[in-house]
Amino acid sequence: MEVGEINPWFFQVEPFEGESISHFLGRFRRANELTPTGLGKAVGIAGAITRWEKFRFNPPPSRQQLEALAKVAGIDADRLEQMLPPAGVGMKMEPIRLCAACYVESPCHKIEWQFKVTQGCQYHHLSLLSECPNCGARFKVPALWVDGWCQRCFLSFGEMLKWQKPS
Known part of the structure; x- marks a missing residue:
């Protein structure tokens, strides 16, 4: 008997309206018991997950990276893009702020x-x-x-x- 390629499955996490990519990635990783490195390897973008969780978007996420993450996370790449700052808007990496x-x-x-x-x-x-x-x-x-x-x-x-x- 031949065994085909086994595709991993992940628990889906529904994004909140206005949620930051950092918060979403943390919730998704915890739901699936993944480290930032583990998620990065699953998506094929090692290193990027850790940077994005810290609001470091230089270089900004590419469409290809967002589509790869969207496929693993089970959500639309456009939805992920909404979790990022709009083009030209600077980010304050520290301190983290809260309302x-x-x-x-x-x-x-x-x-x-x-x-x-x-x-x-x-x-x-x-x-x-x-x-x-x-x-x-x-x-x-x-x-x-x-x-x-x-x-x-x-x-x-x-x-x-x-x-x-x-x-």
């Missing part, structure tokens, strides 16, 4: 929070947080957000809302 009010409504990191031009949340008219208001810990890259709370003191992102100031 607690948005997170309560949709538990994900929004790509727009990391745009250099973003000063505050345009929906809630609140300043963005860049560290835990309780203990001062800087937020980790969104790919590492698992439970929606500070990695040091475990204050939930939703509870941080009371510390956000009007922008």
Whole structure:
């Protein structure tokens, strides 16, 4: 009996509206028990996953790379492209920023929070947080957000809302 090529299968993860590629990649990797390197090898773009999770888009993802990732992730390449900054929009790689009010409504990191031009949340008219208001810990890259709370003191992102100031 001859065994044909075995194609791997992956658990699908539905993207949130406005979700950053970093957050989506972290959720997809955890659902499939993959490291950034493991996902990069599965997609055929070793190294790129780690860069994208840290908002490093130089060089920007190519259409071919997005299509390869889309095939593995089971979503459309155009949907992945929406998780990236628009052409010409600069990214703020550090600090990672958060609107607690948005997170309560949709538990994900929004790509727009990391745009250099973003000063505050345009929906809630609140300043963005860049560290835990309780203990001062800087937020980790969104790919590492698992439970929606500070990695040091475990204050939930939703509870941080009371510390956000009007922008």
